[in-house]
Amino acid sequence: MAWRSCAVLLRLTGEDVLRSSARGGRWPHTFQQKCGFRKIAKKPESKKVEEEPGHTESSEAALHRRPPTPHVEQRAPPGAPRDFGRLLRPLVFTVGFTGCAFGSAAIWQYESLKSRVQSYFDEIRADWLEKLRPQKRGDFRKELNQWWNGLSEGQKTVTGIIAANAVVFCCWRVPSLQRSMIKYFTSNPASKTLCSPMLLSTFSHFSFFHLAANMYVLWSFSSSAVSMLGREQFVAVYLSAGVVSTFFSYACKTVTGRFGPSLGASGAIMTVLAAVCTKMPEARLAIIFLPMFTFTAANALKAIVAMDTAGVVLGWRFFDHAAHLGGALFGIWYIMFGHELIWKNREPFVKLWHDLRTGGGGGGPGGGGDTGGAV
Incomplete structure (x- = not known):
């Protein structure tokens, strides 16, 4: 089915670019963390295919002929009990994954600082060797290196995230992978697989427009967000945001009884948007097609929160x-x-890692102060 959305780009006037999407007073897939699917009612004799969106045939051949069609809803039977106990495992996974994400980011920062001096000398040697080599015009590798070196730290950081989303999108196009994609790359509180899809669905897009819009927004926000947080902290926040927003979705679906698969990176992107707007509330935003109308980031964030609350x-x-x-x-x-x-209290953990790594020594390079980007 067609995705009813129209991109409207916002920008920080004189600063980095913030982009969002809206149509008819609603935010489309650019900021849509989850796109629901609906199961069409099957005939009694049909064999049930778990979590298969828009599927009216039960045979595997029919599944291969037509990929799942996103965007519908599955309701619980009237009077069906809400099994809130099923939220316990997702809650534990959310807390545990968030802790692991920030712990890994702290270790990553420690190792980055430790190798910085060595990297400096390696770059000097590489520059010296480059001067000795004969220069080739039109060298693709050289042009690629120049392009990469021209990117901001934030753009380099999100390149891997964008690549992962692109790979998952391509996997949706492979018929033999459809069942696995629905099982592991869409999140649904009614599914037997609850935890791993909370993370994997954050990298999953069925529609090309959904993918392109979300990644475009992520690319646009990357410079501002990474300059505020540092690349290690940014990655931890982004991954944790995907899991946290999915848990919110689980909880709401369980309360309302409206179950169904969901996917998309918009929950994590909303976290990045909210973080930038909270940190820079007086920054001026403008709709790129209507640059004469500007408004503050704080007002934009209030409108988004109010709309989603409604x-x-x-x-x-x-x-x-x-x-x-x-x-x-x-x-x-x-x-x-x-x-x-969380982040400013990571020193004891970093010191523990340093002691384990060195067999017990002094404080590590990441042990003192708030390095690698701070809010």
Whole structure:
């Protein structure tokens, strides 16, 4: 089915570019963390295919003939009990994964600082050797290196994330992978597989427009976000945001009884958007096609949160507003409290890692102060 969305780009006037999407007063797939699927009712004699969106035939051949069609909804039977106990495992996974993400980011920063001096000398030697080599015009590798070196630190950081999303999108096009993609790369609180899809679905897009819009926004925000947080902290926040926003979606679906598969990176992107707007509330935003109308980042964030809150309360079903709202609230919380609570208290963990690595020694390079980018 066609994806009803129209990109409207926002930018920080005189600064980095912030982009979002809207149509008819609603935010389309650019900021849609989850795109619901609906199961069409099957005949009684048909064999059930678990979590298969838009599928009216039960045979495997039919599955291969037509990939799943996203965007519908699956309701629980009237009066069916809500199994809130099923949220326990996702909650534990969310807390545990977030802790592991920030712990890994702290170790990554430590190792980066430790190797910085060696890298400096390696670059000097590489530059010296490059001068000795004969120069070739039109050398593709050289042009690629020049392009890479021209990117900002933020753009380099999100290149891997964009590549991962592109690979998953291509996997959706392979008929033999459809069942695995639905099982592991769409999140659904009614599914037997609850935890791993909370992360994997963050890298999953069925529609090319959904993928392109989300990655375009991520690319645009990357310079501002990474300059604020540093690349290690940014990656930890981004991955944690995907899982946190999915848990919000799980909780909302369980409360309302509206189950169904979801996918997309928009919850994590909403966290990045909310973090930038919270940190720079007075920054001026403008719709790129209407540059004469500007508004503050704080007002834009308030409008987004208000809209998604209304979507959750009123039961709007075109988007997964709970995932949007969860991502935005996580971004606001992290800038206001989480950075101090989590990242600035990483010194004991880094010191423990340093002692394990060196067999017990002094403080490591990441042990003192807040390095590698700070809010």
